Amino acid sequence: xxxxxxxxxxxxxxxxxxxxxxxxxxxxxxxxxxxxxxxxxxxxxxxxxxxxxxxxxxxxxxxxxxxxxxxxxxxxxxxxxxxxxxxxxxxxxxxxxxxxxxxxxxxxxxxxxxxxxxxxxxxxxxxxxxxxxxxxxxxxxxxxxxxxxxxxxxxxxxxxxxxxxxxxxxxxxxxxxxxxxxxxxxxxxxxxxxxxxxxxxxxxxxxxxxxxxxxxxxxxxxxxxxxxxxxxxxxxxxxxxxxxxxxxxxxxxxxxxxxxxxxxxxxxxxxxxxx
Numbered sequence: 001x002x003x004x005x006x007x008x009x010x011x012x013x014x015x016x017x018x019x020x021x022x023x024x025x026x027x028x029x030x031x032x033x034x035x036x037x038x039x040x041x042x043x044x045x046x047x048x049x050x051x052x053x054x055x056x057x058x059x060x061x062x063x064x065x066x067x068x069x070x071x072x073x074x075x076x077x078x079x080x081x082x083x084x085x086x087x088x089x090x091x092x093x094x095x096x097x098x099x100x101x102x103x104x105x106x107x108x109x110x111x112x113x114x115x116x117x118x119x120x121x122x123x124x125x126x127x128x129x130x131x132x133x134x135x136x137x138x139x140x141x142x143x144x145x146x147x148x149x150x151x152x153x154x155x156x157x158x159x160x161x162x163x164x165x166x167x168x169x170x171x172x173x174x175x176x177x178x179x180x181x182x183x184x185x186x187x188x189x190x191x192x193x194x195x196x197x198x199x200x201x202x203x204x205x206x207x208x209x210x211x212x213x214x215x216x217x218x219x220x221x222x223x224x225x226x227x228x229x230x231x232x233x234x235x236x237x238x239x240x241x242x243x244x245x246x247x248x249x250x251x252x253x254x255x256x257x258x259x260x261x262x263x264x265x266x267x268x269x270x271x272x273x274x275x
Contacts, residue, residue, distance in 0.1 A: 002035065002235055002269050004210060004217045006063075006203050007262065009041040010181035011222035012239050013052060015257035026266035027056055033271055038206050040199050042066040042154075042179050042191045042225065044112050045082060047135030061085060061209055065112055066177045066191040066225065067202035068151040086205055087114050088197045089149040094171035098192055099143045102155055105165055110154040111143040119143060126156040126187060133183050153192040163190065177225040182241070182257065191225075200228045220265045222246060222257070237265045 007013055013023065027037060037056040043049035045064035053062040054073060061072050070086035099121075102109045108124035111117075118134075119141040120127045131138050143150070157163055167176050167190070175198065177191040207214050218235040219226065222242035230236030231249050238250035239261045247253050252268070255261035 001271060002218045003212050004036045004038060004207060005269060006038050006040045006217060006219040007056060008221035008226050009043055009049060009052065011241055011257055012220055012262055016182045020260055022260040022263040026263040029270060030266050036060055036210060038062055040203060042177060042189060043134060044118055045069055045071045046116060061206045063202040063206060065152045066193050067198045068193045070202055070205055087151060088194050089114055089151055090194055091173040094173035095150050095153060096144055097171050098153055098174060101166060101169065105162055107161060107166060108156040111150050112152040113146060113148045114151050115148045117148065129184060130156060155190040157188045157190060159186055179223045179225045198228060199225065200232050203229050218269055220262060
């Protein structure tokens, strides 16, 4: 039986109009059966994503920054709302090289730090639109001069952007994850983490923290950055709006996000009532 469910955000939990209300009763039904839920996303652990995580499982562990950060909610009302259980910082020199490369290519660039900071370079309209999507206001800063370590860099790229010119010469110490959001159609989000850091590596950490293996887990996702984890868990579920590659490797395909596909996926995980 599945004991833990990982839930992607953009294109899985969140569609063009936000989170379909049909999702939350399905979440409550699973939790009532003792099944844990864990948000797993490229978004930072702030703003809307943190609110989604709290509603999925206010006592659980959740993955942010494409696997670079795992947060737990604090039970002490006098403490910060979350505390990190895992932080994977970018190698400093490799991060600097990637920042300079993005600058040379004129690509909008974001930086996320180990202490929850969100910083941007440039004045692209994409950067502003992304802040609205996240529900977090970024600070303008020189990413080469931040006082705390970066855990992730992210380039926002329109269809015509030269992604090959960015990704081909990336330092070997970095790993790229490409994702999309139905709320910003036509934009590709290229997250850069430390090599070996991914949704899969963080999901394994979360599962082991609960005393589980990935074979006891399910993953619901839609993007190329979900593919590895969908293959790595006991039950991989693809949304109806998922890419063809993701659907091909998934063991189950449900309806698209706007047609309550996530609720369908979660309902299918409820333990059978028959002996």
